[in-house]
Amino acid sequence: MADIVESERRRRRAEGLVHSWDLNREDLDNAAVSLGIPPVSDEEWSTILAVRGRPDQPPPDHIVLDG
DSSP states (O other): OHHHHHHHHHHHHHHHHHHHHTOOHHHHHHHHHHHTSOOOOHHHHHHHHHHHTOTTSOOGGGOOOOO
């Protein structure tokens, strides 16, 4: 369960960076390497693009995990 929660936090953190800094995938991967965290996976990037394409969705930093 802890791995799932951590993965979700990383995904949301990445989404937040992409939205707030308007990063493309290469920029985001470079930022991740600089921070010592793994770059986003293809699945995570697809999710980021899907959320980015939906202006009716709240920004990722406003989403709270249950629990």
